[in-house]
Amino acid sequence: MSAKAQRPRPKTRIQREKQEVILEAALDVFSQFGFRGSTIDQIAEAAGMSKPNLLYYFKSKEDIHAPLLARILDTWLEPLREMSPEGDALSEIRSYIRRKLEMSRDFPRESRLFANEMLRGAPGFYEILHTDLKTLVDEKALIITGWMAEGRLARCDPYHLIFSIWATTQHYADFDIQVQAVLGSERGGDNRFEDAALFLDQLYLHGLTPK
Amino acid sequence: MSAKAQRPRPKTRIQREKQEVILEAALDVFSQFGFRGSTIDQIAEAAGMSKPNLLYYFKSKEDIHAPLLARILDTWLEPLREMSPEGDALSEIRSYIRRKLEMSRDFPRESRLFANEMLRGAPGFYEILHTDLKTLVDEKALIITGWMAEGRLARCDPYHLIFSIWATTQHYADFDIQVQAVLGSERGGDNRFEDAALFLDQLYLHGLTPK
DNA sequence: GTCTATATATTGATAGAC
DNA sequence: GTCTATCAATATATAGAC
The missing domain is CATH 1.10.10.60 (Homeodomain-like)
Structure with missing residues (x-):
């Protein structure tokens, strides 16, 4: 816009x-x-x-x-923006993961464009990452930390939690060719995203449920 | 070689x-x-x-x-090869994660080279992924499935488990610029890999411990 | 608005002197 | 083995006809 x-x-x-x-x-x-x-x-x-x-x-x-890059970060962070401190901690995280994975499924090219920029060191893009992106992540990290303090979430580093969600979900767009090669034609079809959703949901549910 | x-x-x-x-x-x-x-x-x-x-x-x-690419997959899969069915299930997975993260720390350029190849669809590389890589992953997936059957590991999709480990660990090499931008100078220093190791260890420990 | 032609720079690769 | 000079191909971008 x-x-x-x-x-x-x-x-x-x-x-x-x-x-x-x-x-x-x-x-x-x-x-x-x-x-x-x-x-x-x-x-x-x-x-x-x-x-x-x-x-x-x-x-x-x-x-x-330039315009492709400009519109991408906004789209990309939409799911994170939606994470609300009002909601239930685990539900919020899990639906964040689900939405992020859906973005990888529906906008794989955008994900790869972004990845390409990161790989070359994000020239002329670093400032935005260091300001806009950092601000948003700081804000959400605070919310997550709050949830942990209330005992609604297992204690862990909120930043690396967010990184891990980015990584695992974007992987299915950026490394799609590898995922398909490994899964083969039998399982690499259209349900690899559903399988991934199930796996990630379980991993983070068990990984983040307070002990 | x-x-x-x-x-x-x-x-x-x-x-x-x-x-x-x-x-x-x-x-x-x-x-x-x-x-x-x-x-x-x-x-x-x-x-x-x-x-x-x-x-x-x-x-x-x-x-x-070509030679850069040829030597990379070997190096890259070394930690996975070391995963042994003899060892303790959770320990094997956790040390696989640790070793893989160390590779991202010590060989970030190799990781990014590989990522670049994946992004453009791995031309003239897909065959190797579909044969050598798939064979290795199939083999390790079997081991993991065995552990689950023995009740040593929470049940989940072993392929997506491996994908998630690849994704989370390689993220720190491939998206390093973003990680640094978000963490800022205070926390982005040299201990981001230690923090990541701690987080991932905990996530997978809790996520994979059988219920 | 779309085309052909072309100017100009960059790039992969080679020739040949030293 | 290393260099200067250069070729042929490709790339970004523009000019100008229609």
Whole structure:
């Protein structure tokens, strides 16, 4: 939303739709090869248009990449934002895990785009992580710590708890190829996400239930 | 080791050392930008030599990348191989986690190189995952299932258990920049791996202790 | 808005002097 | 073995016709 404001806002509906087609194609490409490894040609082909035509809508490679990145962190943290101090501790954590896993299932390319950025050290992105992201995580860590103090949750490091949830859920998007290779055709089908959901639910339920 | 056999073995010790310098530099670069996003120029500069000089030792970009990839899976799976059916179930799992986390701490670039390959769909690598890796995981999954049948471990899906261990431990290498950004300078120092080890140990101890 | 043509820079790789 | 020079291919981006 705020990302749109960076470039002159699209005038017509057609323009906006074309831009969406391009961003969609770019997400395919960038999420696989990262920024440096992707070419405008690849994106143009994926978008079904010529390179100059694509560059009519976005004046540079960076201009295609930036809005994708800008919208992703917001989407990605939505499930964490929903974690409420009012709810039941274990239920809140478990449904956070479920929602996060659903995001990996439904938006794997976004997850991989993000992962690519992390791998190269998040240039021009670190500030946001260190401010916006850190603030949100600090806030939620406090809630979790509160739950532990009330005896509703086993005591543990809330930051590493959150990291472990990020890791386990995003793994199914980022390392999907490996997951499928190991599970094989029999079990790698569509229910790998259900199996993962069951496993993670149990792991964290038993792992976090106060003793 | 078997990777070396693919190209004519180096004659002198000097040659071998130069190749090592190059591979070391290449690991730095490839692990950040992936294969396509890295340039021979970058690698040459990191290795402190000219591009033609580097290409005297490795005749192509692919030839630098391949041996790095070949040696990595072996190293990476070493801790899993060590998991023994003779040992105590919970201890075996916990020390597997500890060793795997140590690898993320000690070989973060290798982890990121691997992650980069997964993100682009592991071209020319999938076969190995589907055969060698799957075979090893199948074997260890059987052991784990055996432990569960004996009541030494809480029942759960052994494959997703292994995935979750991979995910949580590799996260500290692959997403290090994010971990550091969130923890901040106070806690992001050198003990983030110790904190992670403590957290994971507790999570899996409680999560996997039979009820 | 979309195309062909092209300018300009970067990249993978080689030739050949030393 | 290492260097300078360079080639051919690819890449980002623009010009200008339609």
